[in-house]
Amino acid sequence: MKKGKGWLKPLALLSLTGALLVGCSSGNNASPGTPAPTQKPVEQVAPQATSTDDEKPIDGGTFTHSTTSDIVTINPIFGNDTASGDVMEYTQAYLYNRNPSFDLAVYPWSLAAELPKISEDGLTYTIKMKNNAKWSDGTPITADDLIFTINAIKTPETGSPEITKYDKVKEMKKLDDYTVEIKLTQLYAPFAFGLMQKLAPAHVLKDVPFKDLQAHSYGKDPAKTPTSGPYKWSEWKQKEFHVLDANPNYWGEKKPHIQKVVYKIYADQNTQVQALMKGDVDLVDSIPVTQLEAVKAKGTINISTEPGPSYEYFAFNFDKKNFPNNYGLFEGQKTRQAIAHAINRQGIIDNILKGTGKIMDAPFLPGTWADPGDAAVHYEYSVEKAKQLLKEDGWVAGADGILAKDGNRFSFEFIFNSGNSRREQAAVVIQQNLKEIGIEAKPKALDFSALVDQYANPGKFQVLLLGWQLSDPDPDGISTFGKKAFPPGNNAGWYDNPKLDALWEKAVSTVKQEERAAIYKEVGKEISTNLPYVFMYQYGTPRGMTSRVKYKDEFKPVSMIPYGETFGFLNWWIDDTKK
Amino acid sequence: MTEYLVRRVLQAVLVLFLITVVSFGLMHAAPGGPLKVMLSPGMSPEAQLIQMKNMGLDQPVYIQYMKWVGNLLQGDLGHTFKNNVPVGDILWPTVWNTFVLMSVAWGLSMLIAIPWGIYNSTKQYGLSDQIASIVAYLGFAMPTFWFGIMLQQYFAMQLNLLPLSDMYTMGKEGQVSDLILHLILPVTVLTLVNIAAYVKYTRASMLEVLEQDYIRTARAKGMKERRVIFRHALRNALIPVVTIIGLDLPTLVAGAALTESVFNWPGMGRLFVEMAVAREYSVLMSITLLISLMVIIGNLLADLIYALVDPRVQLGRKGGRAA
Numbered sequence: 087m088k089k090g091k092g093w094l095k096p097l098a099l100l101s102l103t104g105a106l107l108v109g110c111s112s113g114n115n116a117s118p119g120t121p122a123p124t125q126k127p128v129e130q131v132a133p134q135a136t137s138t139d140d141e142k143p144i145d146g147g148t149f150t151h152s153t154t155s156d157i158v159t160i161n162p163i164f165g166n167d168t169a170s171g172d173v174m175e176y177t178q179a180y181l182y183n184r185n186p187s188f189d190l191a192v193y194p195w196s197l198a199a200e201l202p203k204i205s206e207d208g209l210t211y212t213i214k215m216k217n218n219a220k221w222s223d224g225t226p227i228t229a230d231d232l233i234f235t236i237n238a239i240k241t242p243e244t245g246s247p248e249i250t251k252y253d254k255v256k257e258m259k260k261l262d263d264y265t266v267e268i269k270l271t272q273l274y275a276p277f278a279f280g281l282m283q284k285l286a287p288a289h290v291l292k293d294v295p296f297k298d299l300q301a302h303s304y305g306k307d308p309a310k311t312p313t314s315g316p317y318k319w320s321e322w323k324q325k326e327f328h329v330l331d332a333n334p335n336y337w338g339e340k341k342p343h344i345q346k347v348v349y350k351i352y353a354d355q356n357t358q359v360q361a362l363m364k365g366d367v368d369l370v371d372s373i374p375v376t377q378l379e380a381v382k383a384k385g386t387i388n389i390s391t392e393p394g395p396s397y398e399y400f401a402f403n404f405d406k407k408n409f410p411n412n413y414g415l416f417e418g419q420k421t422r423q424a425i426a427h428a429i430n431r432q433g434i435i436d437n438i439l440k441g442t443g444k445i446m447d448a449p450f451l452p453g454t455w456a457d458p459g460d461a462a463v464h465y466e467y468s469v470e471k472a473k474q475l476l477k478e479d480g481w482v483a484g485a486d487g488i489l490a491k492d493g494n495r496f497s498f499e500f501i502f503n504s505g506n507s508r509r510e511q512a513a514v515v516i517q518q519n520l521k522e523i524g525i526e527a528k529p530k531a532l533d534f535s536a537l538v539d540q541y542a543n544p545g546k547f548q549v550l551l552l553g554w555q556l557s558d559p560d561p562d563g564i565s566t567f568g569k570k571a572f573p574p575g576n577n578a579g580w581y582d583n584p585k586l587d588a589l590w591e592k593a594v595s596t597v598k599q600e601e602r603a604a605i606y607k608e609v610g611k612e613i614s615t616n617l618p619y620v621f622m623y624q625y626g627t628p629r630g631m632t633s634r635v636k637y638k639d640e641f642k643p644v645s646m647i648p649y650g651e652t653f654g655f656l657n658w659w660i661d662d663t664k665k
Numbered sequence: 666m667t668e669y670l671v672r673r674v675l676q677a678v679l680v681l682f683l684i685t686v687v688s689f690g691l692m693h694a695a696p697g698g699p700l701k702v703m704l705s706p707g708m709s710p711e712a713q714l715i716q717m718k719n720m721g722l723d724q725p726v727y728i729q730y731m732k733w734v735g736n737l738l739q740g741d742l743g744h745t746f747k748n749n750v751p752v753g754d755i756l757w758p759t760v761w762n763t764f765v766l767m768s769v770a771w772g773l774s775m776l777i778a779i780p781w782g783i784y785n786s787t788k789q790y791g792l793s794d795q796i797a798s799i800v801a802y803l804g805f806a807m808p809t810f811w812f813g814i815m816l817q818q819y820f821a822m823q824l825n826l827l828p829l830s831d832m833y834t835m836g837k838e839g840q841v842s843d844l845i846l847h848l849i850l851p852v853t854v855l856t857l858v859n860i861a862a863y864v865k866y867t868r869a870s871m872l873e874v875l876e877q878d879y880i881r882t883a884r885a886k887g888m889k890e891r892r893v894i895f896r897h898a899l900r901n902a903l904i905p906v907v908t909i910i911g912l913d914l915p916t917l918v919a920g921a922a923l924t925e926s927v928f929n930w931p932g933m934g935r936l937f938v939e940m941a942v943a944r945e946y947s948v949l950m951s952i953t954l955l956i957s958l959m960v961i962i963g964n965l966l967a968d969l970i971y972a973l974v975d976p977r978v979q980l981g982r983k984g985g986r987a988a
Contacts, residue, residue, distance in 0.1 A: 155939070158748045245716045297719065301749045324755050325939070326931050327835065348835060353926035353935050356814075357830055361929075364822055364829045535944060536696035 141636065147660030148346040149635065151652070152358050152367040156325050156351050160313075161305025162284035163238050166247045169351075175649045176330050176347050177313040178284040179219070179338075181232065186644040186653065188454045188559045190278055194340045195316065195656055197227060199264070202281060208273045208597040213281065215264040219337045223312040225289050227337075229260045234288035236268075243296040250565075251280040273595040275602060276560035287312055316342045316656055325351055343659040362387060362630050369635070371651045372627035375440040375508075387630045391442040392645035394626030395451055395557065398509070399619040400429070400500070400516065401550040405580040408548055413494045415548070422617040424475035426465035428523045429516055433467070435623050438511045443625040448610035449554070449563050451646060452624060455603050456561035458610025465620075472523045481524070489524040497526035500549035501541055504531035508625070513551060545573030545580055553625070557648050561606055564590035567618060581618035636661050673968075677961040684957045685950065689733065692946050693726045699746040699944045720746050733950065743947030752947045755936065760955065762832060763932035765844075767921060770852045774859035775910065779903075781860075782867025786875065786902075787894060797864045804861025813854045813927035820850060830929035851928040855921065859913075866909055870902040877901075904971055911967030914959060 157170040162178055165171065181198050185191040192198050197219050203212040219227040238244050240252040254274050259267040270277060286304070290312065294302050303310045308319040316338060317330040328349040332342050350367060352358040359377050362370045363384050373381055373389070381387055402416040409415055416422055435443040444452055447462040476489060484490040488497060500516070502509045513529035520527040527549070532541070541547040554566070564570065568587050571577035586609065593605040614621070629643065629651055641654025699720065717723045721732070736743055742752035785794040821829040828834065828847050837843040874880065875898055883893050922934025933952060940948040 164748075242712045242715050245712070245719050249712050300719065301744075306748055306750060323838075324750075324758065325936065326831075350835075352830075353929050357927060357929050360814075360817060360822070360829055366829060533696070535698070535942075539696045539698070 141661075143343045143636070143657070143659040144661055145343050145659070146345050147343075147662065148348060149344045149369070149658070149660060150348045150350055150367040151369045152350050152352055152361060154352050154354060154358060154372075157322075157328070159305035160311065160319065161286055161299075161302075163235065163244065163246050163248070163286050163305075164300060165305065169349075171649055172652075173319070173328055173330070173349055174284055174315075175652055176317040176349075176655070177315045177319050179227075179314040179316075181213070181215070181283045181285065182281050184279075184282055184559050184647055186647065186650070188451070188647060190282060190559075195338045197285065197314065198281075202278060204278070204597060208275070208595075209270050211268045211270075211277065211281070212261070213266045213268065215266075216337075217264045219314065220335050221287055221289075221312040221314055222318040222333045222335050224335055225287070225312065226263075227285065227287075227314055228263045229266045230263075230288040230292075231285045232266050232283075233258045233260060234292055235283065235286045238286065238291075238296060238299060241296045244299050245297075251283075273597070275594050275597050276558070276562045279558060279560040282559070285314060287314075317347055327351060338656070340656050342656050344655075359630075362632070365632060368632045369629070369651065370631075371629045373630050375438075375442060375628065378440060378628055381630055386633050388633060389628055389630050390643065390645060391440075391628045392626060393443050393624045394645050394650075395624075395648055396553050396555045396626065397446050397449070397451075397624045398512070398551070398553045398622040400425075400622060401552070401579045401619045402581075402617075403545065403548055403550070403579045404582065404618075405545060408546060409494075409498075411494060413492065415494070415496060415498055418479040419616060420475040420479040421481070422620070423465065424472040424479070424523065425520065425525070426617060426620045427468045427475065428472040428525075429519050429620060429622070430467045431622055434512050434515050435625075438508060438515070439623070439625055442628055443623040446621045446624050447614045448621060449566070449613065449619075450561050450606060450610060451556055453646070454559075454561070455599060456606040458607040458614075461607045462610040462614040464614075469522055476523060483524050487524060488526050495526070496524065497528070498548040499528045499530050500551050501530045501532055501537060501547050502551040503534035503537050505534070509551060509553075512622075516551070542578045543574045545578050547578070550578060555648070559647070562590065562594050563609070564594070567613065579618060583612070583616060583618070586612050586616070634660055634662055673965055677965070680961060681954070681957055685734070685954060686730070688953045689730045689946075689950060690726065692944075692949060693729070695944075698722065699946065733947070737954075742951045745945050745948060747943060747945065752951050755948060756933070756951055756955075759931055759933040759936045762930060763921060763925070763934065765832075766848065766851055766925070766930055766932060767855070769848055770855035770859065771914070773852060774856045774863055777856070778860045778863030779867050779906070782864045782906075783871055783894065783899065783902075785864065785868045786871035787890075789872070794868070797868070800857070801861040801865050804858045807857075809854055809858055810923045810927045812857070813851070813924055816850045816853060817927070830927075832930055847928075851924050851930060854924050854927075862913075863906070863910065866906050867902070870905050871898060874898045874902040907970050908967045911963045911970065912960075914963045 151172065153169050153172060155167070155169045157165065157173050158167050159165045160170055160174050160177055162174065165174060179195060179197050181196065182190045182201070183193050183196050190201065192201055197215050199214045199216045203214075204210070205212075213232065215227070215229065215232065221227060236252050236255060236258060239246040239248050240255055242249065254270045254272055254277060256269045256271045258269075261267055290304050290310070291299065291302065305311055308322050311319050313319055313333065316333055316336045318333040319328065320331045321327075321329040330347040330349065332345050336342070350361075352361065355370075355372055355374050356377070358367070358370050359373055359381060361367045362373075363381060365386075378389070378391075382389060402422060404414060404416065406412045406414040431445050435441065435445065445464075446452065447464050448458050450456045450458060479491075481489040481491050481496060484495060488495050490496065500513070502513055504510070510531060513531070517527050517529050529551075537552075542550060542552070564587070566576045567581055567583070568577060568590055569582050569584075570587075572580055589605055589609045589612065593602050593609065596602045596605065626645055629645070631643070635658055637654060637658040641657040644650035644653040647653065699722070714723070721729060724732075733743060742756065744751055745755065781793070781797060785791070785797050788794060817829055820827045827849055832847050833840065833843050834847075871894075875894075880893060880898055883897050884890075888897075921930075921932060922938055924930070925932040925935040926938070933955075937949070937952050940952070
């Protein structure tokens with residue numbers, strides 16, 4: 087889980103929710119006092135296959151995908167924001183794709199011909215590419231493109247945000263026009279997932295100095311951007327829309343049925359949802375939960391409420407300097423466990439998230455191969471247990487009802503980004519939940535950028551309420567919990583656990599997946615016992631799709647993988663006759 | 666007159682300079698920056714430093730400011746940090762789109778509000794005056810975005826008569842008839858809000874003038890009421906109205922952000938909000954500069970029109986107005 091994009095995603099959300107007051111903050115107060123039911127499956131109204139077997143795909147038609155932010159670039163070396171990623175899903179082919187269970191896979195639309203061959207020592211990867219792939223301008227896609235792309239990304243002068251993916255690449259050798267051998271400096275299992283890469287065209291960019299690549303028009307000017315995927319980029323009207331037409335030079339044996347994709351930019355989520363209900367757009371991947379009922383009532387829209395690859399956390403700070411009298415409030419493991427028991431996570435999911443979330447006990451996506459399952463400790467909502475644990479840890483109620491120990495009141499501030507209504511509402515519940523066990527927790531909303539810059543990056547806060555997007559299919563979490571990632575790294579709370587560090591290291595130097603999975607089981611157990619975070623829940627935003635879009639079950643959207651809303655898109659078709 | 670103009674223009678330049686210094690300073694002083702917004706936190710400090718250099722963010726703020734001014738004087742508004750696109754490419758289309766929306770709404774408001782206000786001043790507390798009061802209350806009290814959404818629900822969703830949002834239907838860009846259809850709803854929202862204020866101003870101003878001695882004299886002379894109103898009262902009554910409308914112009918443009926968002930109108934207000942979140946300093950500075958320019962020009966125009974409408978206002982003479 088290289089969580090690089092984690093902090094970008096809330097920003098994207100912020101830009102949508104922050105822009106408008108409309109509807110974002112309509113309150114659906116949770117009832118924190120009610121005991122939580124034990125974990126239950128979320129309501130599944132995922133779109134099932136929307137066609138029967140006897141229906142034949144129809145060629146033609148236009149599919150309109152809506153968004154609330156414009157792209158940065160569709161040059162795979164630089165584009166790593168959600169909108170750019172969306173447009174690249176249609177226009178740029180992956181070397182390797184991922185399948186619905188988050189594993190590396192080769193599909194007819196992947197550039198690779200077969201899965202990478204990994205040497206015995208785990209240091210050498212041999213990649214064989216298809217020999218018939220072409221850019222939309224007709225130039226063949228070869229080993230040169232792969233070598234060029236990785237080289238550009240790993241060179242610091244380029245300024246690629248993806249640089250950490252390839253910093254362990256020692257050398258690359260072109261064995262023939264379609265085969266590349268990559269040697270690593272050290273054994274590093276997550277590298278395989280790093281190969282889930284879209285390529286940049288060497289024939290267009292190879293003479294551009296690395297430092298000038300970002301300013302180059304490739305990826306920003308449709309006329310100068312040959313693409314490798316099933317669609318070519320025909321038009322970009324800044325801040326309004328993109329037009330993508332089926333690529334006439336597309337090399338894949340499976341050609342798209344849908345002839346044209348419009349990627350349309352809306353000012354905010356509410357405007358977007360209105361457009362979905364009017365039939366102006368076909369896909370909205372973030373319906374505010376407050377509007378879910380209205381969309382359902384429309385009847386012509388397939389809704390999925392399965393959570394996506396993101397989770398929310400409540401992170402403790404272990405640096406005593408952040409507390410009065412240098413007295414770290416969260417030193418005691420039992421204290422942290424008490425807080426986990428006291429927060430009514432299921433209540434928040436049911437009432438604020440409207441059931442569109444799942445409780446998480448460890449930083450691994452439920453259902454993936456690294457998910458430790460029951461090996462992780464589950465903290466059910468229990469005020470009694472919480473009080474008991476606090477007592478065992480030496481906390482005693484003071485005169486004002488707030489707990490105290492060694493003359494220090496149990497009072498702290500927890501910060502989160504403003505403009506995120508889900509988080510704002512959850513903060514109120516957390517505050518009330520903790521008050522019930524004698525802890526004074528003061529919520530404080532801050533502008534996202536200020537929060538990262540002044541609090542999270544330097545590690546100066548008491549508690550942080552934020553989320554991670556698990557954009558990388560690899561479960562490695564050392565860059566979030568390891569000592570090496572102390573601020574300004576992602577380990578914002580200065581969490582130091584040598585036992586865990588050793589386990590993370592061991593896991594990335596083990597290439598066999600079953601062995602790695604066993605190690606992550608141990609990680610799950612250790613981290614959920616020791617609790618640097620209260621892992622809150624996996625969440626996602628409900629997705630809506632008009633019923634004119636048809637697909638067979640095997641090609642339905644997948645919520646769990648990033649960009650999974652268009653998984654199998656090549657096999658979809660538009661049927662306007664049966665609305 | 667010429668001396669006055671020159672003096673005002675010089676003042677304007679000074680004010681603009683101060684505005685840019687202050688805005689530039691404030692933007693850079695605000696926590697978080699374009700780099701924080703863009704980069705993955707896992708990136709090494711060295712790589713981040715290189716990126717800062719690429720963006721020119723490693724230099725002191727005053728140097729960055731001087732560079733910005735230098736480029737501006739050569740007509741270069743700068744580039745965005747995120748994808749290195751010239752600011753003009755993003756900004757100018759939105760300025761035009763906002764202008765189209767605002768000029769129609771503004772023109773329509775004046776066409777309706779001024780005659781209506783005049784009429785109401787002659788028929789105080791009549792039916793028309795009472796309707797105007799209701800419109801004014803609605804206009805002042807109703808949140809524009811809410812009114813916009815209500816119009817959308819009824820005319821676009823239920824009746825399916827008008828487009829829900831955007832400036833053009835896809836594929837019909839540039840077609841005037843399509844544009845007009847898309848203008849109806851947002852213009853209705855903005856016009857209602859403007860009318861509310863302008864009818865009240867016109868009416869109040871007319872009433873004040875109608876009570877003046879010279880009007881009574883004119884009436885006493887046996888002058889026709891029509892002539893009293895249009896010849897004597899109107900010219901004077903319009904002075905404060907023109908001033909208010911002149912000063913309103915830039916705030917109208919800036920204030921259209923909500924309406925633009927609700928109707929997904931690709932305008933400048935919407936752009937400003939988006940760019941503020943992304944910390945795109947160059948775009949923000951350009952919009953700030955543009956709005957400041959409009960405030961200053963609006964002021965200047967109001968003063969000039971003042972002089973044209975009321976000969977008692979003498980420009981250029983020190984000591985101000987000679988009665």
